[in-house]
Amino acid sequence: MQIRIIPDKNEMAAAAAAEAADRIRRALAERGEANLIVATGASQLEMLDALVRTPDIDWSRVTGFHLDEYIGLPITHDASFRKYLKERFVDRLPGIKAFHYVDGESEPPEQECARLGELIRGCTIDLACIGIGENGHIAFNDPPADFKTEEPYIVVELDEACRSQQFNEGWFPSLKDVPARAISMSVRQILKSGAIVCTVPDERKAEALRNSVEGAITPDVPASILQQHGACTLYTDAGGASRLSPATREQS
Secondary structure, eight states: EEEESSHHHHHHHHHHHHHHHHHHHHHHHHSOEEEEEEEEEEGGGHHHHHTTSSOOOOOOGGGEOEEEEETOOOOTTTHHHHHHHHHTTGOOOOOEEEEEEEOTTSHHHHHHHHHHHHHHHTOOOOEEEEEEOOTSTTTTTSSSSSSSOOHHHHHHEHHHHHHHHHTTTTSSSGGGSSSSSEEEHHHHHHSSEEEEEEOSGGGGGHHHHHHHHHHBBTTTGGGGGGGOTTEEEEOOOTTTTTOOOHHHHHHH
């Protein structure tokens, strides 16, 4: 794992988007196509905006995969990750080859996991653009995360810290309105990505960031598993880096 500390949030997002764009272009040059995993949430807003505005990417040869979605939440809801990605990513790239959404309204959700698993299983995933939650989760893999399952998508229970983050970010009118379950890409599927660009801004993520990069690799801090990925670059700003040790800062 490489850590890049760029104090200004917008400059950090631009740098993360530049690396993501480079990874996509490299895959297109080497394989003629690219497969991309895309996350959502407040931490991804500036990065995705910068990525869709990056020139010289042939999106007609790029396929996107959705990372996670609440179970039972309609696409019309402001907190829907499908809505988020449609408006902020897919609709701004009308030439994109394909984008595979997670349908949280599909019943039963295990059947949706199976459908998505068939789509992604066997694909070469060139890049995953992800974040880290305040509780250390990646995707919706809350602690203690399942580090063993090889299923590409799984049904998960959301812990209180995760649900509180979604409420505090303003996506829901109250904590009780935040769904308790979701469909999530599994940890092992994320780690199969050729490269990972992980964008983690803001001071509220500082503790989770420190635990993820300086602590032991443990399911209790799901993002700590990223330490094992040889092509993961973690981008953070001044706030996000505020609790990192001097030694970690020197290596960034």
